[in-house]
Amino acid sequence: MKRYLAFSLLAVAISLGFATRHREVGVRPDPAVEAHRVSAGKELPAPRQPDPKRVSSRTPEPVPPEERDQALAVIEEAVASYEAAAVKRISPYLSSPDRDLRNAAREGLIQLGEPDGIAALRLAATRMSDPADIQACREAADFLELPPWTETPAAREMIAELIAHPEPSPPPP
16 A cells, blocks of 8 residues: 555656656747647637537438338347348448437347447547547447447356256246
């Protein structure tokens, strides 16, 4: 514990030294930092244009009902197949402008339970702009990363108990 405290204090002292170093007389800031400062005579750069790959759920574009029904059918069919290749059929709908299709695709990947869905969900989260959708995709990916129940210590204890006592005890009279 003392060693940890000593290292912590040393780290704080060093960081304070680096943080205040530029205030000393004769020490100039790094030229790279100076290059990024905005001078009074310079204009600011033009604002960035929105990335067309990002999904904005704040301005949803209406999806025709026929396309929507067809997409939902594709997602349901892929989920019902329980194949690893179904992730590739579902993941394009994670970037749909329709919130219901995105939700159906996310739920479909959860139901499918394939590890490949984790990468698809994390990638979709980087392309979304709505914080609620980003959080939902990250939570779904975290859920898919959880180990199966059979690999938990509680499951191992229960399986060992069932093996040790294969026949259930008779009910009390």
